[in-house]
Amino acid sequence: MDVEMRIRGLMMDPNTNMPIVVLKDVASDIVLPIWVGIYEANAIAIEIEKVAPPRPMTHDLLKNMMESMNGSLEKIVITELRDDTFYSVLCMRQNGEQVAIDARPSDAIALALRADCPIYVAEPVMALARLNANNASDGPSSEQLRKWLEGLNDEDLGRYKM
Secondary structure, three states: OEEEEEEEEEEEOOOOOOEEEEEEEOOOOOEEEEEOOHHHHHHHHHHHOOOOOOOOOHHHHHHHHHHHOOEEEEEEEEEEEEOOEEEEEEEEEEOOEEEEEEEOHHHHHHHHHHHOOOEEEEHHHHHHHHHHHHHOOOOOOHHHHHHHHHHOOHHHHOOOOO
16 A cells, blocks of 8 residues: 655755655655755756746656647556665556656656646555664664654745755
């Protein structure tokens, strides 16, 4: 079963200085942080902030191509967590047929924002992410991290700045 998520915020990891997309379960306070690259975070931030770039960015291009080929993005699903790497698929419809396309979660999220479609995480991924956080020994405990992320307010998250 898939868990519907919303983007809670975009922030910088204070330890690694890498961007984190914080996803939150729409039905609970459970959060899932996903570390992403700088350029991917920028593409997500631009859409969150509704900044109109002077020319289409790559994710805008992909959305435009998809639509011009009679396709639509119905949802994205983060399907797997393997070796600390998340995997996802774009669940599309083209000419009435369902199509699933492999994508990095950061690209899938950036495209989902542009297509205004839901973001899901497979339940086994949520469970595995919790398990991996419990086994981390070189940082805060999973309970500390969970409480910290769930306790963030809008001011804490702020706006991601490039």
